[in-house]
Amino acid sequence: MDDKLKKLESAALKALKEASSPDELKNLEKKFLGKSGEITGILKGLASLSIEEKKSIGKAANDLKKTLAAKFKNCCNKIEMEHLNKTLESDEIDLSAPGRKHHIGHIHPIAQTQEEVERIFGQMGFTVIDGPEVESEYYNFEGLNIPAHHPARDMQDTFFIDKAADKKEGRLVLRTHTSPNQVRTMEKYGAPLRIIVPGRTFRNEATDASHEHTFDQVEGLMIDENISISHLKGVMQEFLSRLFDKEMKVRFRPGYFPFVEPGIELDMSCIFCESKGCKVCKKTGWIEFMGCGMVHPNVLKAGGIDSEKYQGWAFGFGLTRLVMMRYGINDIRHLTGGDLRILNQF
């Protein structure tokens, strides 16, 4: 009987190995494991045997049944997979056809860059501050050491609000720079200070490809007992290097802004030609980036800070200009044009 089982096993395994189609396999399964299959036959024949034999042969036959069932299952899976793979061969699609569109929105490039600027200065311990866009003449000019009839007021053509002036604060204007927040923040927090103020500013000038009456600036202010021009250089070099993700150099040269003394113009190494000289940097290797300088004692005084004890610097750069430079946008009006064909690129 044992013998018979062994023969049955080898016959079944051989047949399995040779089977190549699901139909063939089904027939084999029927032949060996089916209701009237060979193993069932053996099990049915057990009745005529001794109890001992019934036990041992019965177990062996059942084990064989399990083993073969598992083998059949495996083989069946394999053959089915082969068969499926064959049918897949003819199931071809045009891979070059586009993927189905998933609509996503876009954050304005100015907002994106602004966040990055805030993040970098945040890492350097600066607080982000904001203030009113409709500002008083006092904070926009007088507080910043720009009295009435100062020629510097010419440099900043101003929008005025049609409203009666306040005796102390003057007329209402649309802030021409983010600098009014220097005095506002000094008044509120006192020294030491380490802030940036990103925000919208306005100039009353006709728009063209490089001029816009509405644009964004970032103001910076750092005041403590020993803050010097060398720290301004260090912080800006670090900021620009992080922003452009490469080592940047800055160059200082004298400049004039009434609210700083000394007044400084900051140039950064040209990002387009690695400072070799190109059309953008007018062959100088430097790009004009911002105005800055040591906070004028009159401004500290306006902010209620003791200029004998504290000193520091301030800067202001054009965020809009930075965005244009970063992305190679040649017309500033694209940034407030609301044109989705442009906005969707960012």
Next chain:
Amino acid sequence: MYISLDWLSDFTKLPKLTAQEIGEKITLHTAEVEGVEDLESKYANMVIGRIVELKKHPDADRLNLTMVDIGESKPVQIVCGGQNLQVDMLVPIGLPGAKVDVHGSGDIFELAKVKIRGAESHGMICAGEEIWMEPDNEPNSKKDVKIKDLSHLNEKPGTPLAKALGKSGSIIDIDNKSLTHRPDLWNHYGFARECSTIFKQELKPYEPKAAKPDSTEAKPKATIKDDKVCPQFSMAIMTGIEIAESPQWMKSRLEAAGMNPHNNIVDITNYVMLELGQPMHAYDRKVVGSDELIIRTAKDGEILVTLDESEYKLNKEDPIVCDKKNEPLGIAGIKGGLKSGITDETTEIIVEAANWDPIIVRKCSTRIGLRTDASQRFEKGLDPSMTETAVNRAIELIKELSPNAKLISKVETFGKWKPGKKTIKVSPEKICKKIGVEISEKEMTRILKSLEFGVKKSGKQLEVDVPSHRATGDVDIPDDIVEEIARIHGYDQVPALVPSFPINLPVKNEERFHKHDARRILAHNLGFTEDFNYSFYGEDRLEACGLDETKHLKILNYLSEDQTHMRTSMTPNLLASIAKNAREFEHIKLFEIGRTYEENGAYMPDEKKVLAAAISSKSKDEIFYEIKGALEAFLQNFQTGNYKLVPSKDAPSYAHPKKCMTILSRGKQIGHVFAVHPGVLKHFDIAHQVGMFELHFNALVEHGRNTVKFEEPSKFPAMNLDVSVLMEEEKTVAAIESAIRKTDKEKSIQNIELFDIYRGKEIPENQKAMAFTIQLRHKDRTLTDKEFQETQEAIFLALEKLGGKIRGRN
């Protein structure tokens, strides 16, 4: 302003550097140089040529083959596309090696001997824009171009172009804006002083010979009616003047500095201004009629015709110079009058140099819209001590250029101004502390003395005397001295240091984080694109949206009619953006975070940060539900705490009155969600529906954001119950949901979702079929069929009680 290096060399020795390098030094230490023109090298390898032969290029329609005489033994062949070429024409030739500005594009190109379509070309014939002359063509035009015709110059072929055009020496162009605070630099001597300090060279003193009068028969007199207007007034009388053309050297210098020569006397007054920085004027003495001048402010409506024959109506603040009869002769500090100007017939003159109040000149010049070389200088605040020096220098030059001229008076000076002394005490230690670099006292002293400051040691401090040319507002406080030291010592010497960081953390600004979060949710999660619009709009949009005009701030000096009012709502400009994009896009989702500005009666207006979003869709499905869904997804994603949406009682004027809900946070209104009023859409020419929400962003942030409360997911399966019910139109989803909820005694209703509302065929009028999926799940066990049946029955009964008819149930 143009500075000629040649002129500077009159006063100080310039180092052996190129003009470019000198320009760079000036940029780094004094003022921004916008450009440097080294005229000889700029025009190197350019000559005058004469066309001797002209024919078509055999292989190119638009090109000519020319033979050009360039002063050498044989003419050379040059290929040229110029359409105005003619035989015998004199033209500018760029020979191989010349650097030209091709098509005036700004790209500098070095010429070489080349073959063009097979024909050899020995350089090129240039157009005006290619050699920095008056352009002959539109920028970058390449078709039908013209070249520069120089036939009028009458020069020999081969003459260097620089010579033929009178271009020699080097000129540095200084950015005027960088001189706003430096009245001492609006002239050559000032820059010579700077250069002598930068390059550590001697500066020759500016000391014209004090003029010796030939007689004192004339007694010049100035009556100053207002001392504030005119602190100093110097004058002298000369006769025997012969008006003539100025010599070439003077004309060249004036031209180099950008001024046109007129005649010797006018040229001398301009020359002294360009050299010393003191504007001057010469009057025809015979026309003036006496040697007395009166300085006063004008009467309202007084008229003056200036030298350029323009008529100006003056007012009582404008400063004028008058003759003895009180008749105006000129606008003080701005421009002389036509009547008493120098003409070819002039033989006697009054030479004048005065100092005028900067603010008075500036106001007048701005008001009458006349800015001149003189007013530009006076409004910076000039050194009053210069007036007499200037008159002496002018007399010196007049005697040189008009040798028969006689000085028949002393040089007389009037005015209340007296030289004073301004001393600033500053500690060298403090200077170093501000700059952040060690600079020796010796170097500080060298710098200051070279700039003509007086320096004296006094204890630990330096006592610095400010020279008169820097004392008119430019140098007042120790920080001004810091600047002098820092810039001359050199900012390149300042190390780049990162300051040490404080232990205390910076003040938080949560709102910023929230704002960037909101952007990401709207853009990246919900598919809205961010738009930046102007902060203003015009009356047209304001009215179209039905906004209250009185709540607006108006701009006094607006740029255009569509930018007159500060926005009180984001809606008008966002709608305009949608209209603009509607041609290209069928489905538009925009958002903007910006400010609104509202008049509130107080001095400072209400400035709010607002988040607004808009969806415009071609689909006919009700847009309100789409924007409401977007708002809910946003608020959920933003983790807004308990907020409520309630039907609006007073919808904004631009909202559909029946499709608008108010967003409440702790009972406070923080915004609206709505479908835009069809009438408003019509005005903006928007054909599709638009849904919007506006949120007061500050209030939203104030409202607070929830943290997530974790809930263990149930182990037991859910069962879905679908109900379709026929209801009267006025029954709301909220009412039905509430009725269903009320049946839920076992707390097994997890979710109720409306998945369809159907009207029309088979549905009676004024009714709607609504289909809900109700998800049932018990938190402790699997629901039994019986429980499911009971719940369903209870829900059916509740809906029937509400007047509904359950579909598919008898």
